[in-house]
Amino acid sequence: MIHTQRPTVTANIDRDDPLAVAIRPSPGESAQEKEIRLQREAEAKRVSDRIDEQLSQDRERYRKSKQDVRLLLLGQAESGKSTLQKQFQLMYNPNSLEEERISWRAVIYYNIIRPVRRIFEAIDAFDGEDDDESDPNSPDFTGKIMASTSDLTHMFPQLTATGSSSPPMSDAAEDAQLVHLRAQLAPLLAVEPSLAERISGGLNVAGSGKGNVYVRSGWQARSLGLSFSRARSRNDSMSGGRRSLSRNSSDGAAPVTAAHDVLIEDVARLVDQCKDDIKQLWQHPAIRRLRAARKLRLEEWAEFFMDNITRVCSTGYVPTTDDILHARIQTMGVAEHIFDVAVHGRVVTWHLFDVGGARGQRHTWIPYFDDANAIIFLAPVSGYDQFLDEDPRTNRIDDSLQLFTQICANPLLKKVHLVLFLNKTDVLQQKLARGIRVKKYITSFGDRPQEFDSVVNYFKAHFTQVHKRNNDSKRVLYTHLTSVVDTKATKSIITNVSDSIFRKYLEEAALV
Numbered sequence: 001m002i003h004t005q006r007p008t009v010t011a012n013i014d015r016d017d018p019l020a021v022a023i024r025p026s027p028g029e030s031a032q033e034k035e036i037r038l039q040r041e042a043e044a045k046r047v048s049d050r051i052d053e054q055l056s057q058d059r060e061r062y063r064k065s066k067q068d069v070r071l072l073l074l075g076q077a078e079s080g081k082s083t084l085q086k087q088f089q090l091m092y093n094p095n096s097l098e099e100e101r102i103s104w105r106a107v108i109y110y111n112i113i114r115p116v117r118r119i120f121e122a123i124d125a126f127d128g129e130d131d132d133e134s135d136p137n138s139p140d141f142t143g144k145i146m147a148s149t150s151d152l153t154h155m156f157p158q159l160t161a162t163g164s165s166s167p168p169m170s171d172a173a174e175d176a177q178l179v180h181l182r183a184q185l186a187p188l189l190a191v192e193p194s195l196a197e198r199i200s201g202g203l204n205v206a207g208s209g210k211g212n213v214y215v216r217s218g219w220q221a222r223s224l225g226l227s228f229s230r231a232r233s234r235n236d237s238m239s240g241g242r243r244s245l246s247r248n249s250s251d252g253a254a255p256v257t258a259a260h261d262v263l264i265e266d267v268a269r270l271v272d273q274c275k276d277d278i279k280q281l282w283q284h285p286a287i288r289r290l291r292a293a294r295k296l297r298l299e300e301w302a303e304f305f306m307d308n309i310t311r312v313c314s315t316g317y318v319p320t321t322d323d324i325l326h327a328r329i330q331t332m333g334v335a336e337h338i339f340d341v342a343v344h345g346r347v348v349t350w351h352l353f354d355v356g357g358a359r360g361q362r363h364t365w366i367p368y369f370d371d372a373n374a375i376i377f378l379a380p381v382s383g384y385d386q387f388l389d390e391d392p393r394t395n396r397i398d399d400s401l402q403l404f405t406q407i408c409a410n411p412l413l414k415k416v417h418l419v420l421f422l423n424k425t426d427v428l429q430q431k432l433a434r435g436i437r438v439k440k441y442i443t444s445f446g447d448r449p450q451e452f453d454s455v456v457n458y459f460k461a462h463f464t465q466v467h468k469r470n471n472d473s474k475r476v477l478y479t480h481l482t483s484v485v486d487t488k489a490t491k492s493i494i495t496n497v498s499d500s501i502f503r504k505y506l507e508e509a510a511l512v
């Protein structure tokens with residue numbers, strides 16, 4: 001054992017203390033010097049007190065935020081995560097959606113211009129092909145591309161309702177009309193790059209599939225020059241590291257006020273001038289044949305806006321809530337949205353994390369795993385005939401199952417409340433009604449009936465099995481069949497899910 005000696009305390013201990021030396025008055029201090037010194041000391045004390053107060057507020061915020069609910073929305077790209085986030089926003093922070101309503105116009109115009117380009121690309125790709133041959137990539141098409149009017153009426157009732165009365169056109173007349181429409185719509189296609197640049201704030205992401213536009217959290221506020229919402233982004237470094245929260249801090253793009261945005265106003269005028277031509281193109285017999293032959297496959301949102309072209313392209317257009325729910329824009333990184341949710345008479349702050357689902361984005365999810373309370377995993381069951389943009393060899397259902405396996409098996413997420421949304425059931429219904437056969441893409445489906453219940457139960461069984469195989473902790477999997485663009489149905493599911501997440505949260509809080 002050793003003994004130590006304490007140093008002797010002397011009256012002159014502050015002689016060597018640099019701070020004491022620095023603030024000690026000089027021996028010949030004048031009255032004016034003394035005044036200045038005292039003022040400086042008072043200012044230093046004010047600053048120090050402010051810092052102490054800030055630290056104490058930060059500690060309190062941190063203590064409180066540990067009691068918040070953290071909910072992750074996970075799933076592949078296009079699975080419906082941001083759409084579900086909009087539904088949460090509608091329920092728990094409707095004013096913020098109101099404030100950003102007009103900023104969605106730009107996205108919706110973009111959602112119209114891209115399909116117009118895709119239509120012309122399909123015409124170029126299949127021009128001059130023998131119409132009697134089906135697309136080798138579309139094994140569902142068993143009839144001729146030159147489908148009869150009755151075929152078209154069956155497949156696209158909403159289109160043929162207006163088109164069926166017009167007399168059939170000769171091939172030459174059809175071609176001439178397409179050439180004319182291409183010339184008329186060229187100015188619209190020419191604005192696509194500047195519109196993409198405006199929406200994304202110049203963000204350019206390599207490997208973004210079909211050239212879709214990515215946005216980061218807070219893009220609406222930037223494009224409106226507002227700071228309206230409590231949406232925040234946790235700015236990740238490339239290594240996936242975690243940085244502090246900052247409001248709308250993801251890029252330094254200069255704010256543009258939407259009402260005075262010359263570009264958007266020009267595009268609005270242009271789409272208004274072009275709306276009849278776009279409608280004619282969409283209803284053109286050659287385009288209907290390409291769609292019937294599945295040589296032209298547009299996504300559900302593109303079809304939605306094409307079907308509503310006159311309304312959406314008219315002067316003075318303000319997006320409806322339904323339009324906003326259908327608008328498509330890819331999420332970049334992780335966007336945090338904060339809501340106060342009242343459940344069973346208690347108000348708790350929820351942090352909802354909406355992630356980018358494309359493969360190149362998934363590494364950004366990991367820093368959010370360790371303090372998550374709940375996950376809603378979205379699997380779009382309509383994707384059975386689709387492949388990933390990032391990897392055209394991977395079937396979308398297969399990718400969803402692989403991703404769900406990784407989420408179920410991740411040790412950081414073992415205790416997290418797990419909810420599965422088998423989403424886009426409305427699109428699944430439409431595809432089955434159009435006769436797009438499951439067996440052609442998912443061979444193991446075999447000869448089961450090509451009906452909604454049988455298909456959805458088949459997919460559900462696969463997801464349930466993945467969960468069972470990776471469920472050491474015996475947690476419950478809550479599954480819902482959803483169409484998250486359907487506000488009424490989704491509202492009731494969100495209430496149900498919030499309730500069960502909150503119950504689990506309370507149970508855990510009681511154990512702590």
Ligand SMILES: Nc1nc2c(ncn2[C@@H]2O[C@H](COP(=O)(O)OP(=O)(O)OP(=O)(O)O)[C@@H](O)[C@H]2O)c(=O)[nH]1
Pocket residue numbers: 075076077078079080081082083084300301325326327328329330331332355356357358423424425426427482483484485
């Ligand atoms: N008809 C229909 N459309 C849906 C449904 N869910 C999502 N969509 C549409 O599908 C598109 C993609 O949805 P998003 O919510 O943007 O997808 P996401 O999962 O956020 O995609 P990333 O941000 O790329 O990861 C949007 O245009 C939505 O309107 C649904 O249940 N039914």
Ligand SMILES: [Mg+2]
Pocket residue numbers: 081082083329330331354355356357
């Ligand atoms: Mg998204």
